Amino acid sequence: MTPDRPGRRPGIGVALGRVAVALTVAFGGLAAGAGYWQVVRSGELSSAPDDAAVIAAGRHVVRGEITDRDGERLAWSLTDANGEPYRKYLSNSLSGVLGYASRAFGSAGLERAYDAQLTGITSADPVQDLVKKFRAEPSDPQAIQTTLVAQLQEAAVRALGADRGAVVMLDPQTGDVLVIASTPVFDASAVADPETSAQAFGSLQGDPDKPLLPRATQGRYVPGSVFKIVTAIAALGSGAVSADTTFPEQPAGEKNGLVVSGYRVRDGHHGSTGSVALDFAGATEASCNIWYALAGLRTGGDALASWAGKLGFGEPIPFDLRTAASQVTGGGGSFGGGFTDAVELANAAYGQAETVVTPLQMALVTSTVANQGILMRPHLVRSFTGRAGTQDVDPEVWQRVLTSGQAREIAAAMQRAVEGPLGRQFTTGAQVNGLTVAGKSGTAELGGTGEPNSWFIGFAPAKNPEIVIAIVVEQGGRGSERAAPIGGDLLAAWKAWAGR
């Protein structure tokens, strides 16, 4: 049988050659796919807390220690009767940030976020990771020095007392987080200890106060008036409003309510300002809802949402710990920026409506104002130390939000909100002897008859800010009554620690 080779079409040999090329390309695609998972995504996936190797290592590797910024031990390992290691923690006050590492119940918090480093599955040095298979002892548990200050963390939890709430304190110039407190706290050592873990973890899961929820990073709260600082950043940043802007309809709106699209926006507190049309600083000092509603309407939904986005709203904040996303609106509306209509925008501009925030998010908003408009990426770790030495984590600029001039105007208004004659009635508790404090309180109405959430955000010293604070107390009443005095106490504690 002679093979047919019609002249018009290429023969079998040519077609076979093309098939061979096609398959070679396809196998090249496989190699590229393997390269993607084994090189590009390797570090991220192999150090993820739910990676099987990370989980397995957690059971029988002695984890690295965790210390605070002054070197005090926050978490270390003990050995049980079977010679298996388990975790011990310095204080319950750390539960909202360190979480726990338990053989039976997995891990949470910083213990979970850096499971791979603490168990030595991955190190901070990629070259070490590459050659670790050639070493006799392949795991290299890293010790972590955090940016936390144990004594301030303790003070924050003590100040919150029996209330549910959260405190975040950070350095606006570096993004170093000094305090992440969440109450109620829990006994992480009891969860980690194999003798007590089942009982301890069981009762925590059933607790209606939800102590396992890290409120500072994952608690989502109605912000109330502290959100006005976000509106101020959007309004001044976009140029829609200047520091001198006044709204003629504002004094009447305070008395009779401001009509927006047929709906009346009312202000809870007026009278003290009389019939004066307030400027930006005056409105911030008096916490004037009507001025902010008008400023929000003039700024527009798109601009408010996009400036909030620059501050971290809309998505989980990239941070060492898992965070919840803050939002200016529930979204889906067609009015601009996801707002439903002018009424929602007007209400959102002073922190009601569908707006919800995490305490960490509000600390970042404040940090932007305090650091001349530059938002540093927040971080919890100063360094990792393993066999190969110490790897420092450097401060990093995350977003440039405002010009330093715009930031100064907002900072000055926040200083008046603490020290001015009108502001004092809201935030008098935040004043500290020998320290100029700038800030803003908030009283977040939750609807219904319950007590509102009490907020305070602030920074100090007002001239060259070194510390930012954000506080929320669930159903703590007016911001002036509960959160602002905590702010004053903790800023005083910071002053004592920092030697200012």
Next chain:
Amino acid sequence: MSLALPGMPRLHPRLRRRELGLLLIVALALPVGSASLAATRALGTATSPPIGGIPLADGVALAWYLGGLFAAHFLLVLSGRRTDQVLLPTVGLLGGISLLLMERLPQGLAGGLGLGRTQLVWLLVSIGFIAGIGALVRSDAWLRLYKYSWAALGVGLLLVTFAFGHDVNGQRLTLTVGPLTGQPSELLKVILVVFLAGYLSENRPLLIEESTRLGPIRIPPLPYLAPMIAMWALALSIVVVQRDLGAALLFFAVFLLLLYVVTARASFVVLGLLALFAGGALLYELVPHVRVRVDIWLDPFATASGSGYQVVQALHAFARGGILGTGLGAGLPTIGGAPPIPALHTDFPFAALGEELGLIGIMGILGLYLVVIERGLRIAASAVDDFRAILAAGLSLVIGVQAFIIAAGNLKLIPLTGITLPFISYGGSSLLTNGVVVGLLIALSDRGAEAPRIPSELRGFRRLRDRGAA
């Protein structure tokens, strides 16, 4: 040189230096791997405690395996044929890697002898088929002349599986006859290739010369479209009835590639791919398990602890391996005594090797499959006639495309399907069938092969038929 033993036909052994050299490399590489594995297991790792003592038994299994490879080589030498000398060492290395992997996984994954021992037995059977067919099969008439009988056998096998097969992991793939359990779709792929080689070689002139225009594109002449549609329907029915996406994809892809080999018409391939996507879209809408598979593929991390668990765990395994791998025995941390990936030994050995041998090992294994493909296509290109060319091409494509489909599924490049990785996955049906495939390729590569002898009675039949057709 000739040897004559009483009672046996005269033998003309022919040395196979290249094969021997390559086998010696394999015989060096595998013991190194085995020693490294034994040392790792004895010392323990960050994620698995030491087992205490060096597992000598693994070395014994490897010795048996290497013995089998050299015995196969000896048989091929004795046959004295001028056949391919690269395929045996190449698949021998793949099988050896499989043996090391199965020895190191929890042995309870297979009953009876345990995972490693069972795989060793099937590997030896597979090598036996390679050597036996490669040494003894000289005529292809038994394949060439009975293509419709083979097709009928294939369809019958499929129908029997549809009717009497039992479900394993939601797929109706497994058939039990007496003490034997197997997956007929593995054997079916060889039968399919034999049929296609017969059908396509016979109709090649018509497929090339004639075509029907349908608007701007040319499609095959309508009468010859029928088998294409039948193939498409066959693939669809396998998906629907057996829930075996992998076999369906394999059959259809091999069919399209062979159609291209025969006609060199890219338009047929495009048409076939359109039919594939149309069928896929239809199945996505109608068949729940297809939708689940595709949804998992699109975003396995969305259901990382549910339906996407297996795929996500495999991706983590690749990620843990990195460039150099964890080393044999040092990866695959167990959760509750089991490896993290369900069905690791059958569906995900590629991910396991990705973890333990790293990207470098993955490249090596992909390279070995490419060698098998290139050797097979080379055998096809130098075949004496169309039938042998298409048969050799089809056989090498069956291995190459199958390896691609499962590896791509492991790597989340395409939806995951539950087919085996040739010569590496655990399983008798797969090893046996792929042994037959490689054995046939070696037999077909015989450059001294005589033209097929058509038995005289059939010759008369053919003359009759030809007269009738004319």
